[in-house]
Amino acid sequence: MSEGTLYDKVWERHKVTELPNGQDQLFIGLHLVHEVTSPQAFGMLRERDLDVAYPDQTFATTDHIAPTEADKRERPLADDQAEEMLSALERNTSESGITFFGFDSGKQGITHVVAPELGLSQPGMTVACGDSHTATHGAFGSIGVGIGTSQIRDVLATGCIAADKQKVRRIEVEGELGEGVYAKDVIMKVIKDLGVDGGVGHVYEYGGPAIEALDMEGRLAVCNMSIEGGARAGYVNPDETTYEYLRGREYVPEGEAFEERKRYWESVASDDDAEYDDVVTVDADGLDPLVTWGINPGQVVEIDEPVPHPDDFDERTDREAAEKAIDHMEVDPGQSMLGYDVDVAFLGTCTNGRLSDFREAARILENHSVDEDVRALAVPGSETVRAQCEAEGIDQTFIEAGFQWRRAGCSMCLAMNDDRLDAGEVCASSSNRNFVGRQGSKDGRTVLMSPAMVAAAAVEGEVVDARDYLDDGPTGGAGGVEEVAD
Amino acid sequence: MAPDADASTDQHITEVSGTGVPIPGDDVDTDQILPAQFMKEVTFDNMADYLFYDARRDEDGEFNDHPLNRFEGASIAVVNSNFGCGSSREHAPQAMMRWGVDGVVGESYAEIFRDNCKSLGIPAVTADHETVVELQEWIEANPDGHIDIDVEGETVTYGDTVIDVDVDDAMREALVEGIWDTTALMYSNRSKVDETVADLPYVEGDD
Structure with missing residues (x-):
């Protein structure tokens, strides 16, 4: 215990x-x-x-x-x-x-x-x-x-x-994230390793150098998808990053009251000699961007990895799940997801609808346009985020690249409003669930990925490695981009 | 009128029984059980109509051979592992309950789904993979066969077979003792809540 x-x-x-x-x-x-x-x-x-x-x-x-x-x-x-x-x-x-x-x-x-x-x-x-x-x-x-x-x-x-009080699993994420690899990739890697039900009965404590190096928005993205790994709750111990993020926000006390509140915050962090029910280590060094290939968030690969064969799985139920996923997604086992056709790009949600997410995507869109066959939606997670983006001019980057710039809401993450997939459309999505029917069409297909990956997929109309598009000039960069901005 | 935290209809639920319906598959998520488009209603009244809405229909919108279409009138759903994962929507077990499900036998459940079942007085019991699959196959062969979940004794009986199942402690206590409506229980502890709150530095005291 x-x-x-x-x-x-x-x-x-x-x-x-x-x-x-x-x-x-x-x-x-x-x-x-x-x-x-x-x-x-x-x-x-x-x-x-x-x-x-x-x-x-x-x-x-x-x-x-x-x-x-x-x-x-x-x-x-x-x-x-x-x-x-x-x-x-x-x-x-x-x-x-x-x-x-x-x-x-x-x-x-x-x-x-x-x-x-x-x-x-x-x-x-x-x-x-x-x-x-x-x-x-x-x-x-x-x-x-x-x-x-x-x-x-x-x-x-x-x-x-x-x-009921749960068990506590420490997830130690070691190493350092490379350029173009994000918190979203870390949590998808955790789910890949531990499974969609690996966290049942557990709370996840995320720690280690790669987590400590994340800003608050990154930590929010990691904790957000705890439930996709079966853990009802997940957390990061508070530190200076946390306190500095909170300072000055509307509902946070100021002055001496802040210092007093901070003493409480510091007091709840896990002790150095805290005991965990178990500890799992994940190595973030050399981690590539991840994309899902199937119909649950655990059916995920690093971008160069092949989609697995059903026969690769030991358990009969995993084999059946893989068959179902391959059938629905129409993916090719043995091939990577690179080049998988995309019809819709959706950027937003409680996972990746924050300012830093739009900034990262904008880095790519500054030099590229959305493929003409792609419907691209940018949906800020809140009106505050929208205002921040607009103050920085990021909205114009999106609009000029061919994205629709929307108002805040859950939108196409679960399609309870007008934003939904039609028929068998494929969506490159910064959301958190790729369940069948999740985005409003029972034949629709969702590929989960980071915001930068969504932006790059929007540009090419297919799944690509966003790292090839970051910081390259309008004529294409080191990544060998063939299609350039209009 | 005085507040009536006890206005629930809590009953002692020691056993539930009826015919079964297998709902096979691991990681069946609540988006499948109750698609989000049908959550735009301010009551749960119509949820049974939307249960597994997409999965139960073919391309023309007609009922297909989904088990829920073949085993109408069933009371015991038999499911596999991590059933009810994903969204916390209580609409999912509400839809199952209103369709007629009084109890669930499965390999495992997502926690929020299990909590929601407890809130609704639906026992959700577990058994191992082989045992569950055997029961699912038995239902396919015996659609009119009777299944009995003994919550207190932690057994499931069907045909001539009696299997041991697990019932989460809190769920068993709640159902068997008839205390699964936690509002009434916790409402009676108001003074203790005040004490807890008084020690929390971030909660302002009552005016």
Whole structure:
């Protein structure tokens, strides 16, 4: 059993009591709410005539159904169901005294982008949201967990969830990331090595030189996809990078209060002699960009690696899964993913919808144009990110390259708005899930990759190695780029 | 009206039974179980209509030979490993429950899915790969065969066969003792919550 880890310390600080069923009652310090998984929970509260217990610890925004085309955000929304969800959230938050970041606030966006950038997510917190990517907030050194709607009811009514303490697995990422290799590649490598269910029953503590070297946005991307590896939560111990990121943000205290809060943050970091249930080492030296070839995030290869043959797998179930994936994706075992045709490029999401993601993609788009057969969407993770990009002129880089520059939302990650794949389209996507049907078409195909890789795929209309496109001039660079900007 | 945290309909769930439906495949994600496009409703009322919506239909939108189409009326779903992975959407087990599923036998579950089942009073029990596959094959051969999940005794009985299964401790306690609605449980601990909160440096006290 783990001891002295951040997870142990934060858990103990938030544990209220042990429940008769053996679970712990855990106080949730930050409850994030969005329009899709909360209306039923507010309904359950009304049925019992219960109030929201901790409205000041609760923050809401709209993301899943948010239209990303500016003219479609006029109210009422054209989609009646979306309008009903949004109206319900406005009503529920207003009646309960919960702060809501709507379209007009300038702060609307994906919950897991908004809460970090406003300084709502801080070290030593427990964070819950009716969304499995709540692990994202672990980047600050907090415990972030995705919950179902009945558990949202629990948090609204009591400020708590009933939870089982998990095992803690330390994931030591050694080495140094090369140019054009990112946090996204690190987490896909972790999932590749440990499997999509490798983390069941575990919380992942990410550490080691390659993690410590990441900025906060990189750490957010790593923690975000913990759930894709089966771990309900993942975190990075807070350090100076964390504290400097937080300093000056809207919901972070200032002056002496900041220093006092920082002492708490420092106190929850894992001890040097902390004990883990197990430790896994991943080597980031020489890591190449990764892309998925299949229909779950564990079906992933480094860019030069061949797509595996079903026969390569020992387990019958893995063989069957590979066959299904190869059939759906129409990929060739034995061949790499290089050259795989792409119809749509999608940049954004709670994994990779932050300023640094758009900056990296823009580095490529500055000198290249989107292939004429590719539909390319750039969807900032929040309106704040959009404003930052526009202040830097990045939006113009995207628009001039041929991308559609959109407003903030979950968009084509799960296609609950108008942004979706048609028929068997292939999408080069900076999102987190390549499940069948995920992007709105049951025949659609998703290839997960980093933002730079998405930009490069948009340029060529096929999967390429983005490193060949970084920093090369308009006539093509060392990577032997054949097609140049128009 | 006084707050009524106890307004749930919690029951003691010691066993569930009925005919079975195999839903084969590892890593069946909640996007397959309940595609996101059908989450745009503010209640769970219609979710049964959308269960495995894409997988159950052919290219013309007609029902295909998906098990859910062949085993209508079944109460026990039999699944493989890491079932319910991906999105946390409770819509997935809600859809299964409203379709008629009262219990699940599987190799393993994603944690959020299992938690959601517990919240809904659906026992989700586990057995090893061979045992589960045998049960799935038995259902194919005996579509009208009766399956019984004994939550308390941790067994599943079908035909002349009795198999041992595992039930997560918290789930077994919750279901058997009838305390699976955690709102009521935790609501009664309000003063203890206040004590915990008072020690947290980042939570402002009550005005």
